[in-house]
């Protein structure tokens with residue numbers, strides 16, 4: 358049997374990639390798993406799109422998290438508005 362002539366064999370298949378995808382975009386995967394995912398994404402267009410999409414999604418979630426930590430004035434105003442909405446009904 359001859360050695361395959363591929364210059365860079367795909368180091369993991371799509372199933373492995375997808376299983377690691379969440380951890381990779383969350384920054385919870387180890388460096389090796391991230392590297393394997395990156396290399397696979399370079400060799401596999403659908404997975405490259407999934408990786409880009411998942412990262413964009415995470416970025417949006419992180420922005421939503423920032424909004425939660427809004428200045429306390431804004432938070433108070435929102436809470437007061439919500440209380441006002443419910444207050445007239447519950448009393």
Ligand SMILES: [Zn+2]
Pocket residue numbers: 370371374397401403404
């Ligand atoms: Zn793939």
